[in-house]
Amino acid sequence: MMEKLTKETFSNAIKEGVTLVAIGAPWCPDCRKIEPIMGMLAQDYSKDVKFYAIMADEEEALKDELKVRRIPTLIFYKNGVEVGERLVEPDSKALIEEGIKNAINA
Secondary structure: OOEEOOHHHHHHHHOOOEEEEEEEOOOOHHHHHHHHHHHHHHHHOOOOEEEEEEEOOOOHHHHHHOOOOOOOEEEEEEOOEEEEEEEEOOOOHHHHHHHHHHHHHO
């Protein structure tokens, strides 16, 4: 289970190191589908990457501020700056892992 971010905790959470933020919702089938993948990757990359979740329904203002239109959306940050491409509705572990590796090497 990834720690949930709010508008209040977001900036501090992403300011240091590599961070993956997943924006989703419990009712979203694609979000539920990638949950176990995110859990595996969070374990595999626990030394290098922080994993967080934003609940789209609970954090509408933050979702809008980040210009997220579809869920799930994964956003990668390095030292507070968005890096790499956002993954919108990702459907494979390989795709997400590639995004993580790109963020680490950014």
